Amino acid sequence: MQSEQIQAHSQKKILNCKDIIVKFGEFTALNKFSFHIDRKEIHFLIGPNGAGKTTFLDVLCGLTKITKGKAVFDNDYDLNGKPEFEIARMGIGRKFQAPTIFPYLTVQENLEIAMKQNKKVFSILKAKMTKKEKEKLDKQMETIGLTKQKTLIAGNLSHGQKQWLEIGMVMMQEPELLLLDEPIAGMTEEEEEKTGKLLQELKKQCTIIVVEHDMDFVSKYAERVTVMHEGALLSEGSMEEVQNNDKVKEVYLGSKGAV
Amino acid sequence: MAISILNKLRTKKGLFYLLALLLALLPLMMSNFYINLLGQFLAFAILVIGLDLLWGYTGVLSLGHGIFFGFGAYVMAIYVTIESSNGAVPDFMLWSGMSELPWMWVMLSNPFAAIALAIIAPMILAFILGFFTFRNRIKGVYFTILTQALVLVTVTLIVSQQKFTGGTDGLTNLSTIFGFSLSDPRTQTVIYFITLALLVGIFLFCYRLVNSRFGKVLVAIRDGENRLRFSGYNTSYYKILVFTISAGIAGLAGMMYVLQIGIISPSMIDIIPSIEMALWVALGGRATLLGPVLGAILVNTGTTYFSENYPDLWNYFIGLVFIIVIVFLPGGLMSLGEKISKKWRNFNAKRTNTGTFPEKNS
Numbered sequence: 288m289q290s291e292q293i294q295a296h297s298q299k300k301i302l303n304c305k306d307i308i309v310k311f312g313e314f315t316a317l318n319k320f321s322f323h324i325d326r327k328e329i330h331f332l333i334g335p336n337g338a339g340k341t342t343f344l345d346v347l348c349g350l351t352k353i354t355k356g357k358a359v360f361d362n363d364y365d366l367n368g369k370p371e372f373e374i375a376r377m378g379i380g381r382k383f384q385a386p387t388i389f390p391y392l393t394v395q396e397n398l399e400i401a402m403k404q405n406k407k408v409f410s411i412l413k414a415k416m417t418k419k420e421k422e423k424l425d426k427q428m429e430t431i432g433l434t435k436q437k438t439l440i441a442g443n444l445s446h447g448q449k450q451w452l453e454i455g456m457v458m459m460q461e462p463e464l465l466l467l468d469e470p471i472a473g474m475t476e477e478e479e480e481k482t483g484k485l486l487q488e489l490k491k492q493c494t495i496i497v498v499e500h501d502m503d504f505v506s507k508y509a510e511r512v513t514v515m516h517e518g519a520l521l522s523e524g525s526m527e528e529v530q531n532n533d534k535v536k537e538v539y540l541g542s543k544g545a546v
Numbered sequence: 547m548a549i550s551i552l553n554k555l556r557t558k559k560g561l562f563y564l565l566a567l568l569l570a571l572l573p574l575m576m577s578n579f580y581i582n583l584l585g586q587f588l589a590f591a592i593l594v595i596g597l598d599l600l601w602g603y604t605g606v607l608s609l610g611h612g613i614f615f616g617f618g619a620y621v622m623a624i625y626v627t628i629e630s631s632n633g634a635v636p637d638f639m640l641w642s643g644m645s646e647l648p649w650m651w652v653m654l655s656n657p658f659a660a661i662a663l664a665i666i667a668p669m670i671l672a673f674i675l676g677f678f679t680f681r682n683r684i685k686g687v688y689f690t691i692l693t694q695a696l697v698l699v700t701v702t703l704i705v706s707q708q709k710f711t712g713g714t715d716g717l718t719n720l721s722t723i724f725g726f727s728l729s730d731p732r733t734q735t736v737i738y739f740i741t742l743a744l745l746v747g748i749f750l751f752c753y754r755l756v757n758s759r760f761g762k763v764l765v766a767i768r769d770g771e772n773r774l775r776f777s778g779y780n781t782s783y784y785k786i787l788v789f790t791i792s793a794g795i796a797g798l799a800g801m802m803y804v805l806q807i808g809i810i811s812p813s814m815i816d817i818i819p820s821i822e823m824a825l826w827v828a829l830g831g832r833a834t835l836l837g838p839v840l841g842a843i844l845v846n847t848g849t850t851y852f853s854e855n856y857p858d859l860w861n862y863f864i865g866l867v868f869i870i871v872i873v874f875l876p877g878g879l880m881s882l883g884e885k886i887s888k889k890w891r892n893f894n895a896k897r898t899n900t901g902t903f904p905e906k907n908s
């Protein structure tokens with residue numbers, strides 16, 4: 288009975304990171320950083336420039352190797368040393384800080400190749416667009432508001448549209464854990480609003496970690512917030528708790544006068 | 547009705563069919579000598595389709611395709627040499643003190659084995675090379691340099707193993723195939739049409755490939771390989787496969803080429819020819835399939851015409867053309883056509899064609 292409870296508890300956690308250290312030469316980018324997140328939670332990661340937020344996401348998607356420590360996804364999948372494509376297939380999707388879409392493919396084609404499917408060479412060789420896939424793509428284009436741009440070469444989209452397209456692409460992967468690095472950077476206020484709505488939609492489908500600088504945006508959509516500083520955990524809790532934390536005020540919010 | 551046919555013709559496939567029709571009719575009004583010459587260019591045209599698949603669509607530049615081409619050519623030439631001399635040991639072997647055909651040659655005395663190997667051997671070589679480079683994430687310029695190294699090594703090997711390969715002179719005694727004389731114009735005309743048919747087949751095969759989902763993945767590898775890995779693609783295997791296909795196509799081209807030119811030697815597959823092949827692709831327009839075909843035919847036709855009439859001028863001229871194209875028309879000849887037809891159709895910002903090569907920073 289009790290063991291079942293423990294299991295139920297640990298099953299709730301989709302990601303468990305303990306004492307992660309990442310070094311670039313002499314420089315320590317992550318310093319004993321621990322982090323965990325429940326399923327279907329939306330978790331914001333904030334901190335001053337160079338705090339190590341992007342580095343942490345890089346670790347989770349296989350771009351950067353862990354020097355020391357452990358990162359476990361979905362209870363038993365150790366992320367360290369795994370190739371990026373395998374981590375992606377396991378269900379971690381990444382949206383990069385600068386929008387990275389494929390500029391010479393159309394909007395639909397971008398989504399089509401990102402879509403969850405068997406991505407081994409010979410399956411893709413045989414792949415034919417099914418009716419179900421077509422519906423899925425149409426629905427996704429509607430969600431990200433790019434239905435009209437379906438056959439447009441993605442390189443011709445506006446900055447905000449590219450951001451959405453990339454979000455749409457990671458959504459098509461149907462990840463269990465979605466990593467978003469500054470999704471509203473460079474967006475107009477109106478676009479920000481749309482993105483916020485999109486996030487709330489997304490939350491129904493997966494767990495999300497968002498790195499964001501814009502405090503107004505964070506306080507509007509955050510459930511839990513983690514503050515990082517110099518590669519380490521500074522504080523964690525609800526937005527309110529974090530805002531009232533003295534250490535946080537000192538190193539981050541205070542200095543920026545953002546709150 | 548007439549309009550819809552016109553519209554079809556404006557697509558790359560339509561234009562290609564038109565070109566193929568022209569190439570099928572040309573022999574009616576050409577001397578045997580020129581039919582044979584054009585047939586050689588068609589063999590080059592086959593090769594550049596494979597090179598375009600690799601470079602234009604996947605972004606992997608090989609400057610070593612002369613070797614894959616050479617593999618096909620040498621394998622075919624060995625078979626023809628054996629057939630032409632009725633299994634007798636060729637002179638160059640006798641001079642090197644060999645009294646029997648080496649086992650490699652014996653294996654190629656079967657025409658079906660020879661034809662199969664002309665295509666499969668380059669594929670195996672490319673697979674091995676691709677496996678060790680792409681899987682270790684060697685790419686860009688480093689890969690290209692490796693392909694040049696491959697050319698150097700192979701050519702050195704061919705030259706040094708004279709008793710097996712004929713050395714610098716190459717293989718020259720090619721007179722019959724399946725009992726038909728290679729110097730008979732009728733044989734050559736048949737070979738011309740076989741080459742043309744293969745060109746059409748390879749074009750349609752690659753056309754289908756680049757317009758499928760697989761083709762979109764190739765373009766994505768070209769424009770953002772690292773990003774694509776995070777979408778769950780093991781891009782290395784895609785590149786290995788495309789490199790292998792492209793090498794097989796080059797082998798096929800080499801096989802058809804040697805039957806028409808009637809000789810193969812190391813200088814024909816060396817560094818310079820390998821680089822020239824890539825230039826035909828660039829000149830015609832990367833990632834268009836049709837462009838490289840036109841590039842290969844036009845440049846070689848030009849070379850023949852001018853080197854007969856103004857041997858010195860041509861080299862300067864072709865050098866100049868390449869520079870002009872690279873600086874002012876990075877999309878090659880095809881982008882010229884597209885620029886014009888874009889205006890004609892008033893296309894404003896609608897898609898033109900999937901994955902046309904990036905004009906900037908390429």
Ligand SMILES: Nc1ncnc2c1ncn2[C@@H]1O[C@H](COP(=O)(O)OP(=O)(O)OP(=O)(O)O)[C@@H](O)[C@H]1O
Pocket residue numbers: 311314316334335336337338339340341342343
């Ligand atoms: N590949 C690398 N090599 C060396 N140093 C690196 C590397 N990547 C990141 N860093 C350093 O690690 C530190 C953390 O960088 P990171 O990008 O994770 O910060 P961040 O919190 O995302 O900052 P920002 O808010 O500016 O995006 C920075 O000082 C950065 O210079």
Ligand SMILES: [Mg+2]
Pocket residue numbers: 340341342384468
């Ligand atoms: Mg960052």
